[in-house]
Amino acid sequence: MKLDFEHQQSAHCESGVTSSLLRKSSGGKITEPLAFGIGAGLFFCYIPLIKINNGPAIAFRTFPGLIFKRTCNALGISVVRQKFGSKEKAEAVLIQCLEQGQPAGCQVGVYYLSYFPREYRFHFNAHNLIVFGKEEDQYLISDPVMETVTQLSSYELERVRFAKGALAPKGQIYYPGNVAPISDEQIRKAIVKGIKNNVNQMLRIPGNFAGVKGIAYTGKKIKKWRDKLGLQKAGSYLAQLVRMQEEIGTGGGGFRYIYAAFLQEAFAYTNKEELLDISKLFTEAGDLWRTAAVQAAGIYKGRLGSQADFDQMGDYLIQVAEMEKNAFLALKKIKW
Amino acid sequence: MKKEQVPQDLGALGKITKEVVYATDSSGKYTTELSSGWEVKKEALDIAWQDVEARIANAKQKVLNGEASPILFFMEYRLMDPGILSDYTGYWRWQIKRHLKTDVFKQLSEKKLQKYADAFNTNIEDLKTMTVHEA
Numbered sequence: 001m002k003l004d005f006e007h008q009q010s011a012h013c014e015s016g017v018t019s020s021l022l023r024k025s026s027g028g029k030i031t032e033p034l035a036f037g038i039g040a041g042l043f044f045c046y047i048p049l050i051k052i053n054n055g056p057a058i059a060f061r062t063f064p065g066l067i068f069k070r071t072c073n074a075l076g077i078s079v080v081r082q083k084f085g086s087k088e089k090a091e092a093v094l095i096q097c098l099e100q101g102q103p104a105g106c107q108v109g110v111y112y113l114s115y116f117p118r119e120y121r122f123h124f125n126a127h128n129l130i131v132f133g134k135e136e137d138q139y140l141i142s143d144p145v146m147e148t149v150t151q152l153s154s155y156e157l158e159r160v161r162f163a164k165g166a167l168a169p170k171g172q173i174y175y176p177g178n179v180a181p182i183s184d185e186q187i188r189k190a191i192v193k194g195i196k197n198n199v200n201q202m203l204r205i206p207g208n209f210a211g212v213k214g215i216a217y218t219g220k221k222i223k224k225w226r227d228k229l230g231l232q233k234a235g236s237y238l239a240q241l242v243r244m245q246e247e248i249g250t251g252g253g254g255f256r257y258i259y260a261a262f263l264q265e266a267f268a269y270t271n272k273e274e275l276l277d278i279s280k281l282f283t284e285a286g287d288l289w290r291t292a293a294v295q296a297a298g299i300y301k302g303r304l305g306s307q308a309d310f311d312q313m314g315d316y317l318i319q320v321a322e323m324e325k326n327a328f329l330a331l332k333k334i335k336w
Numbered sequence: 337m338k339k340e341q342v343p344q345d346l347g348a349l350g351k352i353t354k355e356v357v358y359a360t361d362s363s364g365k366y367t368t369e370l371s372s373g374w375e376v377k378k379e380a381l382d383i384a385w386q387d388v389e390a391r392i393a394n395a396k397q398k399v400l401n402g403e404a405s406p407i408l409f410f411m412e413y414r415l416m417d418p419g420i421l422s423d424y425t426g427y428w429r430w431q432i433k434r435h436l437k438t439d440v441f442k443q444l445s446e447k448k449l450q451k452y453a454d455a456f457n458t459n460i461e462d463l464k465t466m467t468v469h470e471a
Contacts, residue, residue: 011356011368033358033366053415054387111415112457119348119381123420147353147370164423165416239383246377248355252337257358261366283360287337290376297376300383 002133005103007142007149011251011258012061013128015041016144017105018068020130021175022077026182030071034187037262038074038194039067040201042255045210046218052166053122055240058218060254062201064126064167068105068174070197074190078177083170087158090171094131097173103132103142107172109163115143115150120248125167131157145248188269192336195266198259199332202324212325219317226310235300238313242293242300253286256324260286274334281327285320292316339369347373348381388415399466405441407432409466410456424455 006023010016010032018035036042043062050057061067072079084090097104109125110116133140138151152160161171205211218241225234245254251261260282267275295313298304339359349355350372357371395412398404411421418429427435434440435452449460456463 009356011358053384054391054417055384115352117348117352119385122415145353145355165420168423236383236387239380242377242380243384246374246380248349252342252357252359252371257337257366261358264366279366280364283337290337293376297379301379 001098002135002140003098003101003103005130005132005142008144009147010144012036012041012249012255013144014064014067014126015039015258017128017130018071020142020144021068021103021105022071022075022182025077025176025179026075026187029182029184029187030075031265033258033262033265034191035067035071036255036258037198037266038187038190039069039071040194040197041067042198042259043201043210044212044214044218044254046214046221047209048221053240054236056237058241058244060245060250064107070194071190072176074193075182075186077180077182079174080177081172081174083172085170087162087171090161090173091154091158094173095134097175098131098134102175103130105130105174106157106161107169107174108157108160109165109169110160111163112156112159114152114156115141115146123163123165125163125165125169184269191266191269195331195334199328202328203332212321212328215324216318216321219314219321221314222317223307223311223314226305226307231299231305234310235302238296239300242296245289246293253289256282256286256289270336272334272336274330278327278330281323281330285323285327288316288320288323292320339367342369342371343374343376344371345373345375345378347375347378349373388412396466402438405436405438406463406466407441407452408436410452410458410463413468414456416455421455425451427451 008020015032015036019030019032022030041061045059047057106129108127110127111121111123130142131139132142137153139157141150141152202211208217251258260279263275263279337359339361342357342359354370354372356368358366359369361367392412395409399406399409418432421432422429453460453463
């Protein structure tokens with residue numbers, strides 16, 4: 001059994017899955033950047049009290065699952081989402097889904113994801129892929145970050161669907177419920193909603209740890225890492241920051257480039273000239289994130305290491321925070 | 337980032353798949369470009385693995401010194417922490433902490449050892465002897 005489904009490679013797994021699952025009803029109009037932007041995907045968060053892989057817990061994107069949910073909600077599409085206690089039930093529902101001609105989005109863990117290179121297999125459970133068929137014991141997989149389609153045996157798929165640890169997927173599958181054509185007007189409204197959502201998320205979220213304030217907060221913390229953690233551990237922390245920011249799935253520059261691409265596409269639907277200029281601000285922010293990554297690499301590779309180097313690193317983030325604050329304020333001011 | 341600035345430094349991932357990066361073309365319009373990797377983040381990943389390898393070596397030594405049970409070694413080898421291991425085995429964290437003690441580990445039943453072996457994708461014999469078969 002193989003559904004009529006075209007694999008599309010994308011930068012970020014959840015936005016890519018969202019875009020692919022909505023391809024038929026939107027006639028391909030919901031591109032990856034649109035899904036990311038309508039889903040208000042851009043974020044920043046650093047929680048000092050939590051450790052992930054013995055390093056800092058840093059995120060550049062919104063909470064897993066929200067992009068698909070928000071994008072569908074904003075477009076007036078219902079979401080079907082199911083979690084399972086039983087592995088047998090999880091597979092039965094998946095097969096049922098395929099038999100009804102519905103490609104299924106699945107949340108999976110990457111630790112046992114066999115087609116990923118070993119170097120990339122950490123206990124990260126918020127990866128997303130689409131199952132679009134089954135031939136004998138092999139499931140046909142469209143993993144948005146891969147160039148081509150892949151396969152997983154039923155055992156391999158079960159293992160990643162039931163990965164354990166933080167954000168355990170619990171066999172979760174999801175897909176859009178009502179499949180009606182999506183109009184340009186629906187997309188326009190959804191874009192406005194997504195931008196407003198993202199403005200709130202970055203400017204108005206309470207506390208120091210998240211949003212644009214969180215970026216500046218992290219910058220200030222980094223300046224103290226050298227004394228507090230020692231050079232080696234501080235280097236490992238910075239390496240983790242860079243991985244969260246630049247690794248596969250981000251589209252580069254901590255998702256800032258995808259967001260800049262979204263704003264350009266948003267202009268086509270809304271005709272608000274400001275969006276083009278604001279898009280440039282996000283490109284600049286992404287560029288500065290990457291400049292900071294180069295500085296961080298200097299530290300974790302031992303080419304740099306003085307307090308002045310850490311101060312510079314922290315200052316980059318404080319500067320990024322200011323840039324992104326201005327960009328979101330400009331978005332907030334748009335009269336829709 | 338401009339399209340022509342998209343780095344093409346071959347890393348672990350680039351050997352298996354190229355990744356999509358968003359970049360601007362000469363007119364400033366966003367487009368996607370495939371990248372085979374970036375030295376800066378390849379080095380970040382190397383650092384992460386050096387840290388992992390150091391923790392594994394440290395755990396192995398502790399087990400050899402009789403300061404911890406082989407569960408510690410496999411926990412590090414599988415990149416787990418007591419929280420993840422607890423989720424995979426169904427044991428509470430305090431139980432896992434107990435099982436990390438050598439004398440408690442020696443008295444564990446086959447059934448309990450099997451739970452750990454399953455969580456680590458190994459068998460009881462290899463678990464006890466810290467034997468790994470994968471590269």
